[in-house]
Amino acid sequence: MPYTEDRNTWYEGQGIWKDTPKSDWEDWTWQLRNRITSLEQLEPLIDLTEGEMKGCQHANKKLAMAITPYFFNLIDRDDPDCPIRKQVIPRAGEMIASAEEMLDPVGEDAHSPVPGLVHRYPDRVLFLVTDRCAAYCRYCTRSRLVSNAQDYNFHPEFEQGLKYIETHPEVRDVLLSGGDPLLLSDNKLDYLLGRLRQIPHVEFIRIGSRIPVFMPQRITEELCEIFRKHGPVWMSIHANHPKECTAELKAACERLAFAGVPLGNQSVLLNGINDDADVMKALIHRLLRMRVRPYYIYQCDLITGSAHLRASVCKGLEIMKKLRGHTTGYAVPQYVIDAPGGGGKVPINPQYITKIDDEAIHFRNFEGKLFRYPLKSFTIDDECRCHEQEIEC
Numbered sequence: 001m002p003y004t005e006d007r008n009t010w011y012e013g014q015g016i017w018k019d020t021p022k023s024d025w026e027d028w029t030w031q032l033r034n035r036i037t038s039l040e041q042l043e044p045l046i047d048l049t050e051g052e053m054k055g056c057q058h059a060n061k062k063l064a065m066a067i068t069p070y071f072f073n074l075i076d077r078d079d080p081d082c083p084i085r086k087q088v089i090p091r092a093g094e095m096i097a098s099a100e101e102m103l104d105p106v107g108e109d110a111h112s113p114v115p116g117l118v119h120r121y122p123d124r125v126l127f128l129v130t131d132r133c134a135a136y137c138r139y140c141t142r143s144r145l146v147s148n149a150q151d152y153n154f155h156p157e158f159e160q161g162l163k164y165i166e167t168h169p170e171v172r173d174v175l176l177s178g179g180d181p182l183l184l185s186d187n188k189l190d191y192l193l194g195r196l197r198q199i200p201h202v203e204f205i206r207i208g209s210r211i212p213v214f215m216p217q218r219i220t221e222e223l224c225e226i227f228r229k230h231g232p233v234w235m236s237i238h239a240n241h242p243k244e245c246t247a248e249l250k251a252a253c254e255r256l257a258f259a260g261v262p263l264g265n266q267s268v269l270l271n272g273i274n275d276d277a278d279v280m281k282a283l284i285h286r287l288l289r290m291r292v293r294p295y296y297i298y299q300c301d302l303i304t305g306s307a308h309l310r311a312s313v314c315k316g317l318e319i320m321k322k323l324r325g326h327t328t329g330y331a332v333p334q335y336v337i338d339a340p341g342g343g344g345k346v347p348i349n350p351q352y353i354t355k356i357d358d359e360a361i362h363f364r365n366f367e368g369k370l371f372r373y374p375l376k377s378f379t380i381d382d383e384c385r386c387h388e389q390e391i392e393c
């Protein structure tokens, strides 16, 4: 079985940082200071393809490159198709903009009542608290503002955002994102969470962060203490491939879980990285073992320069068919498309209903066997009485 061992990445045979004291390696500020951010730094470490070189030269005009030593260590440097490599090393495909692509693919700017706050759904807001990340995913949906390579000049407006939430009693759920909120100092996070907790109508607080995956060293006892103090704070991490599920990530998730932070995972379906049922299954099983509940699989947003990374919806549906019923229900995430232009997240499911008529709902199970549940004793409205179309992928 591939990917079943919890690898501890400390050196991991790569040798690049072998002279680094373990205390430095385990210090998140060391990881940040020693990120690989330029072609000059990258070239001596790995044999780059021509496409990667072009991609690196272009990156500073689109979305900066940054890779933590910890995450770089997960790359199989002999494999140009390494699933870790493709997520963080820019490629020439980023320079190609296709007609369907957009700079703000899910229309966030149009739903921003104040800068840095997106209010799309009735009861919850997305609060962008920074434009920086520990490392940059090459398919980033917010590459227009994240890393400021495109001169977007994003300035997090904490007070304006907090004031908006305070004066909108319908907001019961606040999602902190960015950029990566865990790049903020402990003091800032303590302040922000404290302010949010003081708002009586805010009953649910969560953080979207890839830092546990890019830099698990950031999950310190001091940080966990802040979550304990202001909890419950929920967290969605972002792992795409079982190779990311290291012993270090597992330990970080354990620290978070023991501090009372319920954990979910959001993956993006990526071409040649995780658009495969076996890879996805290995990932979600590893996540459960780390106390992380797979939450969403996103169809990759139509961000400019992402065609080479986007996987097909049919692949996504096929993967979902191979998960539901075939493995633990807790392990099965919801596959969604964030509607282009700004309609929110929409569930995309394999077709289980074959027909609804006056008599019954007809459906198939995970093995393809047909079943019916009688509806005779219920009122059936027109919307329900649909005859679902067969979808062939």
Ligand SMILES: *Cc1c(COP(=O)(O)O)cnc(C)c1O
Pocket (backbone or CB within 6 Å): 118, 119, 120, 121, 124, 125, 126, 175, 345
């Ligand atoms: C994803 C998202 C949320 C949270 O959606 P859930 O389905 O509740 O996880 C909220 N606001 C915006 C703008 C989002 O993109």
